[in-house]
Amino acid sequence: MQTIxxxxxxxxxxxxxxxxxxxxxxxxxxxxxxxxxxxYIKWYKQGFFWNSKNVCVFCVNExxxxxxxxxINGLAGENGDKIRFxxxxxxxxxx
Numbered sequence: 001m002q003t004i005x006x007x008x009x010x011x012x013x014x015x016x017x018x019x020x021x022x023x024x025x026x027x028x029x030x031x032x033x034x035x036x037x038x039x040y041i042k043w044y045k046q047g048f049f050w051n052s053k054n055v056c057v058f059c060v061n062e063x064x065x066x067x068x069x070x071x072i073n074g075l076a077g078e079n080g081d082k083i084r085f086x087x088x089x090x091x092x093x094x095x
Contacts, residue, residue: 011090012061012062012063013040013059013060013061013062013089013090014059014060014061014062014065014087014088014089014090015042015057015058015059015086015087015088015089015090016039016057016058016059016060016065016068016069016072016085016086016087017057017058017072017083017084017085017086018055018056018057018058018083018084018086019055019056019082019083019084020053020054020055020056020082021082024075024082024083025041025056027075028058028072028075028083031071031072031074031075032058032060032068032071035067035068035071037060037064037067037068037071038060038061038064039058039059039060039068040058040059041056041057041058041059042056042057042059043055043056043057044056044057057086058072059090065087069085069087072085
């Protein structure tokens with residue numbers, strides 16, 4: 001028996017960029033929402049030697065990757081040292 005999701009392509013998210021600055025995170029979120037780009041955020045807690053900063057990774061669908069990258073590059077001009085681009089396939093599997 002097959003579900004209706006069998007033919008749908010899933011797990012095609014790309015880890016776009018990461019930041020530990022919450023102001024930059026808010027700007028990225030606002031930019032993505034204004035341009036109707038779907039995203040989700042993964043949180044990583046850094047270890048003791050990283051001054052315990054939380055790092056958030058923005059993940060987008062690979063179909064929106066180019067547009068999202070262009071928009072965030074516009075923000076990177078102001079906050080280039082606080083945004084790190086990853087551009088790697090997300091390893092998360094939700095179902």
